[in-house]
Amino acid sequence: MIGIDVASINRIKKMHDRFGIKAYEKFLSDKEILLVKKVETAAGFWAAKEAASKALGTGIGKECSFHDIKIKKSKLGAPKLKYKKHIRKKFKIKKSYLSITHDEGFAIAVVNNIKK
Numbered sequence: 489m490i491g492i493d494v495a496s497i498n499r500i501k502k503m504h505d506r507f508g509i510k511a512y513e514k515f516l517s518d519k520e521i522l523l524v525k526k527v528e529t530a531a532g533f534w535a536a537k538e539a540a541s542k543a544l545g546t547g548i549g550k551e552c553s554f555h556d557i558k559i560k561k562s563k564l565g566a567p568k569l570k571y572k573k574h575i576r577k578k579f580k581i582k583k584s585y586l587s588i589t590h591d592e593g594f595a596i597a598v599v600n601n602i603k604k
Contacts, residue, residue: 492539493596557570585601
């Protein structure tokens with residue numbers, strides 16, 4: 489199960505400029521917000537969560553919200569993805585892989601879920 493998404497860095501910047509931290513709280517947990525040092529990271533996290541929901545076949549919505557998906561960083565700084573337990577069980581997710589990149593105003597993320 490693979491999902492991909494692209495996010496405009498400028499769109500995320502405008503959201504943050506207009507609404508401040510509340511913009512990030514819409515799609516990030518407090519721990520995830522602490523990882524955001526620049527807007528490119530926030531845009532990458534947005535794209536990652538959208539890609540993760542698409543990898544489930546649902547998109548963000550009733551079945552899976554932004555807050556059902558958690559992003560952390562490995563000791564080497566690589567992004568790591570984890571779904572909440574009820575999502576992992578419902579969609580039989582054994583392991584998830586995440587890659588994020590950004591360049592020229594866009595952040596792109598790809599998620600690959602391995603089923604049980």
